[in-house]
Amino acid sequence: MNKSMGINVGNLRNKRIAIGACYFVPGVVFASWASRIPDVKELLHLSNGQLGSVLFAIPIGQLLMMAFSGILVSRFGSKKMLMLSEFLYAASLFAIGLCDNVLHLIMALVALGMMANLMNIATNTQACYLEKLYGRNIMSSFHGMWSLGGFAGGIIGALFAGTLLPVSVHFTSVLVASVIIVALCFRNLVSESLAEAEDEDVPKFSFRSVDPTLILLGVMGFGGMFCEGTVYDWSSVYFLTVVKPDAAFIRAGYIAGMGAMTLGRFLADGFVTKYGPSRVLKVCGLLILGGLLLAASLPYLITATLGFLLVGFGISSSVPICYSVAGKLGTMKASIAITIVSSISFFGFLVGPPVIGWLSELSNLRIALSLAACFGLFIAFVAGKVGKRIR
Template sequence: MSEQVVSLSYPKQYLRLAVGAIFFLPGLIFASWASRIATIQQTLHLSDAGLGAILFSIPVGLMLSLPFAGWFISHIGSRKLAIIGLLVYAIALVGLGAAPTVPLLITCMVLYGFASNTVNIAVNTQAVATEKIYGKPIMASFHGLWSLAGFGGAAIGTLMIGKSIIPLHHFVLIFTAIMIGLAICQRYLLDDSTPAEVGPAFVLPDRPLIKLGIIAFCSLICEGAMFDWSVIYFKKVLNAEGAWMGAGYTCFMCTMAMGRFVADWFAARFGLKQILQLSGLLTASGLMVAVIFPHLYTAMLGFLLVGFGVSSVVPMVYSVAGRSKTMSPGMALAAVSTIGFVGFLIGPPVIGFVAQAFSLRMSFILIAVMGLCVTGISSKVKL
C-alpha cells in the first residue's frame, strides 16, 4: 500500500467502520457454510470419510491463492481485491448450496478456499493501513468482529435448520446481505490502487518476517486443534454427553472473541511483545490444565484460557508484518499467512497421528509445547 495514500475526505471513523464491516462479512460467510456442512453431507449422501476427503478441497484452493495474493495486492490494490474477493467468496457460498453433484461441490470448494484467503489478505492490508492512520493498535478488534460474525452466522444457520430451509435458499439470503453490506462500505475503504513501483510479484521474506510466520504457525496449530478436536476431547477423554460435548469449544470461542476486543488496549498499554509472550503462556497453561485435570469443569477452565491465549496472536503478528520495511504490507501479509496457514493445515492431522500412536491427552501436550514456542520466539523478535 502506498504511503502517500493517507489523506481522507471523510472522518476516519467511517474508515474504521468500513474495514470492520469487511471483516464481519467474510466471517458471516464462513459461519454460514460451517453451519450447513452436515445438511449438505446428508443431501449428497456422503460418508464421514468421503466428507473429510472433500473438505480438503477448501485448503487446496486456499494454498493455490497464495502465489497470486501478493501480485493482486501490488497491481490492483487491497480495496479492489477485497471487493472482488468478497463478491467471489459470496458467489462460491451460493455454489456450495446449489451444487447437485460431488464434482461440482469440489469445484465450488476450491473457489471458496481461493477467495477466502484472498479476502483475508486484502482486508488485513486495509486494517494495517487503518491502524497506521489511527496511530494505535486496533487490529485485534477487527478480528474480533470476524469472530462475532461467526456467532451470528451460526445462530442464523441454526434458525434455518430449525425452519427446514435448504442451504441454497439460506446462502442466497446471506449473499444478499453481503452485497448490501459491501455496497454501503466499499466507498469508505482506502483506495490504494494508484500505480507505484510495485516490484516483483514475489519476494522471499526476510528473517523477521519468517519469525513472525513461525509464531503464527505455532498459534494456528493450537487454534486449528481447538476447532477440530475440542469436541472429540470432551467426548472421548472426559466422557461428556449431549450438549456438554461442545462445552469446551463454546468456552474457547467465547474467550477468543472477547480477547480480540480487549487485546488492542492491552497491546497499547503493555506492548506487543509482552502480549504475545503472555498469549503463549495462557495457551500452554490452559491445555495443560485440561490434560492434567481431565474433568469437565477444569477442562472448561483450561479451554477458556486457550481462547484468551490464541485470540490476539494472529492479529498482532499481522499488524507487525504490515509494517515491514522490506516488503509491501500486502506481500508481507501473504508471506506470513503462508507460513502460518501451514500450521492450521498440518496441526489437526498431526494431532490425530499422535493420538492414534499414544493418546489424545498426549497430543494436547504437543499443542501446549506450541504455545510455549509462541512465548519463546516472541521473546527474540524485535517488535
C-alpha cells in the same frame, strides 16, 4: 509525519466501520457453510469418509491461491481485491447451495478456498493501512468482528436449518445480504492513493531481501493456528472421549474457547498499545501452554473448560498481532509482508488437526494436547526475539 493528519476523525471512524463490516461478512459466510455441512452431506448422500475427503477442497483452494494473492493485491490494490474477493466468496457459498453432485461441490469449495485466501490478504492489508493512519493498534478488533460474524452465521444457519426451506434459499439470502453490505462499505475503504502514500518509501520486493523477522512472525503464527485448529476440531472430541461429561456439556470446551477468543480480540489492541506486541505475544504463548496443559492433566469438566478458556484467550491475538507487526515493518509492501506471514501461518491450521489425530493414535489424546502445548512455549520464546528486532 503522520499521514492521517489530513483525514478527520469522522472519516477514520467510517473507514474502521467499513473494514470491520468486511471482516464480519466472511465470518457469516463461513459459518453459514459450516452450519449446513450435515444438510449438504445428507443431500448428496455422502459417507463420513467421503465428506472428509471433500472438505480438503477448501485448503486446496487456499494453497492454489497462496502464490498469487499478495501479487494481485499489490498490483491492483487491496480495495478492489477486497470487493472482488468478498463478492466471489459469497457467490461461492451460493454455488454450494446449487450443487447436485460431488464434483460440483468440490469445485465450489475450491473456489471458496481461493477467495478466502485472497480476501484474507486484502482485508488484513486494508486493516494494516488503517492502523498506520490511526497511529495505534486496532488489528485484533477486526479479527474479533470475524468471530462475531461466525457467531451470527451459526445462529442464522440454525434458524434456517429449523425450517423446511432448502439450503439454496439460505445461501442465496446470505449472498444478497453480503453484496449489499460490502457495496455500502466500498466508498469508505482505504483508497489506493492513501495506500500508495503509506508504501511510497518501501523498497521493491526481492526474495533476497526478505526480513528474517517476517519468518519469525510466520512461525509464531504457525504455532497459533496449529493450536486454533486443535480447538476447532478436537475440543469437543476431547470432552466426548476423555472428559465424558453429561451430553449437554460436550461442547463446553469449544464454546469457552471460542467465546474467549472473540472477547480477547476486542481487548487485545489496548494491551498491545500499552505494553507492546512482544509482551502480549509472550502472554498469549503462556496462556496457550498453561491452558492445554491444564485441560490435558486434569480432564474434568470445570478444569478442562477453564483450560480451553485460557487457550481461547491465548490464540485470540497471536495471529492478528503477527499480521499487524508484519504490515508495519516497512521493509516491503504490507500486502507482500502479510502474504509471507499468513502463508507460513496457514500451514499450522492445515496440519494441526491431522497431526493431533495421528499423535492420539500413537499414544492418546491427552498426550497429544500436551505436546501441542509446546507451541505456546515456542511462541513465548520467539516473541522475545521478535521484540528485540522490532525495537
